[in-house]
Amino acid sequence: MKPTAEQDLDAILAGCRQQHRRSQQALYRLFYAYGMSIAIRYVGNERDAVTVLNDGFLKVFRYIRRFDTTKDFKPWFRQIVVNVAINHIKRQEQYKKEVSMEEGQTISAREEILSRISYQELMALVQSLSVAYRTVFNLYVIDGYRHEEIAGMLGISASTSKSNLARAREKLRVMIQQQMQTKYA
Known part of the structure; x- marks a missing residue:
């Protein structure tokens, strides 16, 4: 056997x-x-x-x-x-604490955008985010940590974690829209 x-x-x-x-x-x-x-x-x-x-x-x-x-x-x-x-x-001292911001994008809009892009394309865009945004995005979206856990791991507040996630999502949304315009233009 x-x-x-x-x-x-x-x-x-x-x-x-x-x-x-x-x-x-x-x-x-x-x-x-x-x-x-x-x-x-x-x-x-x-x-x-x-x-x-x-x-x-x-x-x-x-x-x-x-x-x-x-x-x-x-x-x-x-x-x-x-x-x-x-x-x-x-x-590496690349990590910068970034200020708080409200999340502005709806879930349905996110789902519609993400349905048009491959996982590899999304990961390539994630790599272009700043270290702070990329780290919080990975911990929250990919690895499933809560903002309180992320805050403890990174030495930031939970609200900063939420803000960085919102900004990361907004930057990704803009990059995806630009990519879609280029692809389908």
Whole structure:
């Protein structure tokens, strides 16, 4: 009987707990693409994303004994990469607190706009947002955090988080409209 992917992962994680290099390399290969997709959403460029991902893996290997083996590994890994990305942004001093603003776009308008654009196109536009807007957008929209949680993670107020999200959405709306005009002109 062939072992399942879950059994393979369990064996790899057991090896990582014992600090076996081959197990660490196997885990790195197994989760590299997933980790990069998370890291690049936050830091916006491949060079910094690789740094974030490598730092994330170092934390995984350092704290692997704290991982609860009764739970799924992927969310634990994701949380580490997100936290490392946020800390990277803070260290780079690119993160700027931005002032509060009311959200002005209706849900139906958002849905209509988003139905015309692919996920890849949307992610490319998200990458062009400022670090503050991109970070809050990713945490709230993509990763599902609440504004209070985002505020605690980033050291900002919940109202600033809401404002940054509203501004990110507005900028995305404008960029999407411009892209649609160019596409269908």
